[in-house]
Structure formats: structure tokens, C-alpha cells
Amino acid sequence: MRPALFLALPLLFASSLCGAQTTPDKPRTSADILAASSAEDWRRIDPENLLVLELPKGKVLIELAPRFAPQHVANVKALARERYYDGLAVLRVQDNYVAQWGDADAKKPVKTAQKNLPAEFFRKLDDTLAFTPLGDVDAYAPETGFSDGLPTVRDVNKGAAWLAHCYAMVGAGRDMAADSGGGTELYAVIGHAPRHLDRNVTLLGRVVQGIEQLSSLPRGTGALGFYEDKKQNVPIRRVRVAADLPVAQRPALEALRTDTATWSAFVDARRNRRDDWFIEPTGHIEVCNVPLPIRAIKTASKK
Amino acid sequence: MRPALFLALPLLFASSLCGAQTTPDKPRTSADILAASSAEDWRRIDPENLLVLELPKGKVLIELAPRFAPQHVANVKALARERYYDGLAVLRVQDNYVAQWGDADAKKPVKTAQKNLPAEFFRKLDDTLAFTPLGDVDAYAPETGFSDGLPTVRDVNKGAAWLAHCYAMVGAGRDMAADSGGGTELYAVIGHAPRHLDRNVTLLGRVVQGIEQLSSLPRGTGALGFYEDKKQNVPIRRVRVAADLPVAQRPALEALRTDTATWSAFVDARRNRRDDWFIEPTGHIEVCNVPLPIRAIKTASKK
Numbered sequence: 307m308r309p310a311l312f313l314a315l316p317l318l319f320a321s322s323l324c325g326a327q328t329t330p331d332k333p334r335t336s337a338d339i340l341a342a343s344s345a346e347d348w349r350r351i352d353p354e355n356l357l358v359l360e361l362p363k364g365k366v367l368i369e370l371a372p373r374f375a376p377q378h379v380a381n382v383k384a385l386a387r388e389r390y391y392d393g394l395a396v397l398r399v400q401d402n403y404v405a406q407w408g409d410a411d412a413k414k415p416v417k418t419a420q421k422n423l424p425a426e427f428f429r430k431l432d433d434t435l436a437f438t439p440l441g442d443v444d445a446y447a448p449e450t451g452f453s454d455g456l457p458t459v460r461d462v463n464k465g466a467a468w469l470a471h472c473y474a475m476v477g478a479g480r481d482m483a484a485d486s487g488g489g490t491e492l493y494a495v496i497g498h499a500p501r502h503l504d505r506n507v508t509l510l511g512r513v514v515q516g517i518e519q520l521s522s523l524p525r526g527t528g529a530l531g532f533y534e535d536k537k538q539n540v541p542i543r544r545v546r547v548a549a550d551l552p553v554a555q556r557p558a559l560e561a562l563r564t565d566t567a568t569w570s571a572f573v574d575a576r577r578n579r580r581d582d583w584f585i586e587p588t589g590h591i592e593v594c595n596v597p598l599p600i601r602a603i604k605t606a607s608k609k
Numbered sequence: 610m611r612p613a614l615f616l617a618l619p620l621l622f623a624s625s626l627c628g629a630q631t632t633p634d635k636p637r638t639s640a641d642i643l644a645a646s647s648a649e650d651w652r653r654i655d656p657e658n659l660l661v662l663e664l665p666k667g668k669v670l671i672e673l674a675p676r677f678a679p680q681h682v683a684n685v686k687a688l689a690r691e692r693y694y695d696g697l698a699v700l701r702v703q704d705n706y707v708a709q710w711g712d713a714d715a716k717k718p719v720k721t722a723q724k725n726l727p728a729e730f731f732r733k734l735d736d737t738l739a740f741t742p743l744g745d746v747d748a749y750a751p752e753t754g755f756s757d758g759l760p761t762v763r764d765v766n767k768g769a770a771w772l773a774h775c776y777a778m779v780g781a782g783r784d785m786a787a788d789s790g791g792g793t794e795l796y797a798v799i800g801h802a803p804r805h806l807d808r809n810v811t812l813l814g815r816v817v818q819g820i821e822q823l824s825s826l827p828r829g830t831g832a833l834g835f836y837e838d839k840k841q842n843v844p845i846r847r848v849r850v851a852a853d854l855p856v857a858q859r860p861a862l863e864a865l866r867t868d869t870a871t872w873s874a875f876v877d878a879r880r881n882r883r884d885d886w887f888i889e890p891t892g893h894i895e896v897c898n899v900p901l902p903i904r905a906i907k908t909a910s911k912k
Contacts, residue, residue, distance in 0.1 A: 446893045446895065482885060484888055501898065502879075506886075521824075521828075522704070522827050579805060585730075585809050586730065586808040591748065
């Protein structure tokens with residue numbers, strides 16, 4: 307009767323990515339494009355650059371962004387390696403905004419890591435940063451696009467680039483001073499992109515798998531969505547750098563590269579949906595509405 | 610130590626809206642503006658235009674949009690009045706997308722209401738529609754703004770206006786045909802605004818309170834986020850038009866009017882945050898990032 311309702315990308319991802327044939331006389335959907343992608347269109351997510359946050363009901367995998375926040379990324383890895391996060395908790399879940407975990411009181415001592423770091427709100431625009439422009443206008447910034455798979459703003463006049471606060475992006479909570487964060491508290495965006503936070507907090511990565519472990523948590527009823535009763539806190543079993551896990555436990559994921567013709571075709575198929583369900587073509591897209599396709603690496607190719 | 614982290618609007622709303630003084634030499638924050646608002650800046654939400662969806666853990670209040678989807682609104686009210694939704698369930702929760710409830714199989718018979726209606730994807734642009742332009746560019750549309758408190762697109766060339774798929778907007782699920790919806794299934798946006806759905810589905814209102822009852826539900830693991838096991842379905846206790854409830858049970862809410870100088874000042878304070886925490890002013894805002902302030906009407910003024 308009414309099985310389909312409205313079609314969305316996750317279904318397309320869930321379906322087999324192999325063996326689909328493209329009909330030449332029909333415009334390709336994003337699923338068609340992924341199905342026809344080659345091995346070279348994908349990049350392996352470096353386990354040295356992947357954080358594994360283990361919550362009671364499952365894992366949250368966060369790819370770090372060392373080209374945008376090198377000091378914060380190094381510090382978060384140092385915190386994970388000194389077991390800083392283990393036993394702390396998710397203590398704030400504010401609807402349509404963020405979920406936050408770590409040590410809100412900043413009472414837990416650090417060992418080799420730092421409590422606070424200089425802000426890394428933006429970086430210098432130079433040749434070392436690959437950037438694939440999106441091409442659509444943006445309400446907040448002169449130009450948006452993708453660098454290392456991440457939603458990125460480029461401002462040629464300022465000679466700067468920075469990450470955009472899209473859904474699932476991860477940042478370092480801070481107090482009033484710009485240099486009052488460092489990674490002892492982290493947050494992930496679980497609602498409509500709060501782009502007014504861009505260049506106001508250091509973003510250091512993005513959840514590539516398991517965001518629902520954070521986004522479906524009960525909302526806190528205290529100010530800013532903090533849990534009022536500490537019993538509501540969601541305990542962190544442990545946080546590890548994926549590279550430190552035994553091979554059998556190490557997540558093996560690939561992300562679609564964002565500097566290829568396949569990526570451009572994929573974005574265009576999201577900008578102009580060719581799936582049968584759509585009636586009115588959109589013709590535009592916004593940087594936070596382009597998902598990054600992620601897939602498991604088959605066990606045989608696991609190193 | 611680190612109590613504030615980052616400041617967000619809900620806290621401001623949670624704080625008293627009465628008695629705050631504006632310091633003339635300091636730019637006003639959105640909280641200051643709401644605190645200084647007058648009774649005339651607010652409008653009562655008409656109980657005849659408010660749907661109450663009762664779930665096991667709480668209520669979801671949906672203000673309907675009769676000026677955009679008159680037939681769908683009338684039909685949803687007819688469905689509520691014939692107790693159509695009672696005993697059905699939330700059966701789909703797709704992360705960063707939608708939560709959906711009703712009768713996915715369209716098997717339950719309707720009495721006075723309709724199963725399917727002609728699409729109401731957009732409406733004619735005429736003098737009967739108040740429209741307050743936002744003034745910022747939009748990735749998807751020539752012009753955005755607010756009508757009756759709702760995020761709205763205006764296209765002068767097309768002579769049309771339509772609602773935007775922002776967080777908490779509610780629409781009528783449909784199958785492949787444009788006229789295959791009518792309100793027997795409804796969905797609410799629980800993620801980043803899926804604006805590609807604009808003009809592809811009929812939007813008929815917005816959750817004004819209780820969206821967390823939907824957004825914090827476990828995500829479905831089936832295709833499109835449907836719950837695979839029917840035991841996961843979240844039962845609907847009942848759906849009522851607020852006007853049909855006994856006065857003591859009837860929600861009494863006010864929304865900030867979107868056609869006043871107070872509204873314009875509020876939007877501008879969201880565009881350029883003056884809260885002490887912000888370091889880099891944004892200078893821009895996007896239609897889905899402007900929240901609609903809602904407050905309870907004091908019992909004394911309840912009719």
C-alpha cells in the first residue's frame with residue numbers, strides 16, 4: 307500500500323553497493339553513483355586518527371581533523387591514551403543542539419595531556435589544504451566545500467579556512483576565554499547546524515559512525531540540557547585511539563574521497579534528486595546536507 | 610570552574626522573562642529583548658489550531674498551519690476527532706531526519722476524514738499572507754522569512770510561498786504520487802533541515818513543545834529507520850485537538866509574534882550574538898536557526 311513514504315539516503319547506503327547497473331538514459335541517483343564507484347574513490351580511515359568512544363549501548367566513532375586542529379587532536383589522543391575519559395560520562399544532552407561528555411568541572415587531573423590549549427578556530431589557507439568547492443551559496447560564509455571529507459568554509463579575503471558546525475561534528479567545549487578548552491570536555495552536534503558556533507569553538511573531528519548513541523539519549527532538563535540528577539549521566543566505558551586496539555576490535559572503515567569526480571557526481575545527485583519519489587527538483591544544496599558515505603572495509607582487506 | 614560551557618537560547622528562555630533591565634550602553638541579547646517584550650508582542654496559540662499527541666513519556670504539541678495547508682489541517686483535525694490516531698504508534702525514527710507516526714500500511718479505515726488529498730506543497734502569494742523577510746541569503750530559495758511564526762519561503766517570480774523543512778516541522782507522509790498523503794501518517798523533522806523535501810511533501814504545522822519526545826526515541830534499524838520489531842513501536846495514547854480537551858487539560862501557550870519590531874530585534878540579536886561567550890560575531894543567520902519563542906500563559910489569563 308504505502309511502503310516507501312519518503313526515500314532517504316541511508317536506505318541507499320544499506321542496499322548493496324555492488325553490481326548495480328546504470329541505465330544510460332536515466333539520470334544517476336546518488337545510490338547509482340556509489341554503486342559504480344571504484345576502489346580509488348574511497349580512502350581508508352586511519353586508525354591513528356580515529357577515536358572510539360564506548361557507551362553502554364554501543365560505540366561512537368570519531369574521525370579526527372589534524373589539519374584543522376592539530377594541537378587539540380594531539381591532546382585528545384593523549385587524553386585517551388592516559389585513560390582520562392574512562393569512567394567519565396555524557397552529562398549534557400540539549401535538544402536540537404549538542405551532546406557533551408567529559409569532565410564538566412575540570413576536576414580530574416591530567417597526566418601527560420593539557421587541560422587548556424590556544425584556540426584553533428580557523429587555520430591558514432594554503433596549498434597544503436585540499437578544498438573541493440560546493441558551489442552553492444551559504445547563509446553564513448563566502449564559500450563552503452570539503453577538505454579531507456569535512457564540511458569546510460574558505461575565506462580567501464581572510465586567507466583562512468575553518469570547519470562548519472554541521473550535524474555530528476565534534477568540538478572542544480570551552481568556558482568564557484578562547485583558550486579555556488582543550489578536549490577534556492567534548493561535544494557533538496545533534497541538531498540543526500549551529501553555524502553561529504563556527505570560529506567560536508574549536509572543532510576537531512566528526513562522528514563517522516554511531517552518532518545515534520548520542521542523539522537518541524534522553525534530553526537533560528537542567529540549564530543548557532545538563533542532566534540534573536547525576537544518576538542520569540551516561541557512563542563512558544572507555545575512549546581509545548583505534549590504532550591502540552587489538553586488530554580484531556579495531557574498526558575498519560572507508561570514507562568516500564571528496565576530491566574526485568565521483569564525489570562531484572554524488573553531490574550533484576544530492577543537489578538534484580533523481581529518485582522517483584521526488585517531484586520538484588531542488589537545484590541547490592547546503593554544505594551540512596551533504597552526507598559523507600562511510601562503509602566497512604571487508605575483513606579480507608583488514609590489515 | 611567551568612560552569613557555562615557554551616550558552617544557548619533555551620537557558621535564556623528558562624530564566625525569568627520578567628524584570629530584567631536593559632543596560633543602554635550594552636547591545637541587547639535575545640534574552641534582553643524577550644525580557645523587555647510587551648504583551649502585544651505575543652499571540653495566543655489558538656487551541657482549535659493545536660494538536661496534542663500523547664506518547665507514553667509525555668506530550669507533543671503541534672501548532673497547525675491552516676494558511677499553508679488548509680485541507681490537510683482540516684483532515685488531520687477530522688482524523689483526531691474520529692480517534693483515528695489513538696492506538697497507532699510512532700513506527701519510524703531515522704537519525705538526523707524524521708520521526709513518523711500513524712498507519713504506515715494505511716489499513717485502518719477512516720470515517721469522516723480522507724485518506725488522500727491533493728498536495729498542498731505551496732500556496733499562492735497574495736495579500737492575505739503576512740510575511741516578514743529574514744534578509745539573509747538562503748542556499749535553497751530566493752527569499753526566506755516568517756509567516757504566522759513559521760519558517761517560510763517566498764518566490765515572487767513564481768507567485769508562490771511555501772513552508773521550509775526546518776527542525777520540528779510536521780508534514781504528511783506520502784507514497785510516490787503527490788496526492789497519496791493526507792495526514793494518516795505524519796512526520797516531524799528531528800535533524801538538520803532536509804530542505805530538499807520542500808515542495809515535495811505537504812507541511813502542515815510545527816511542534817511548539819515536546820519535540821524531545823520524538824527526537825530522543827531510539828532510532829529504527831530497518832530501512833528508512835522503521836522499527837524492525839513491532840514491539841519497538843512507541844504507542845500513541847491519543848491525539849486530540851486542544852480545543853476539545855477540558856480546560857484544565859488544555860495547553861495554554863503564547864508564541865512570539867513574527868510581525869513586530871520586537872521580532873526583528875530578536876532575530877538580529879540571534880544573527881549577531883551579544884552574549885559574553887561569543888568571540889567572533891556571525892553577522893548572518895539562516896531561517897532554520899531562528900527559534901520561535903514559546904511561553905506558557907499564566908493560569909489567571911487562561912480562558
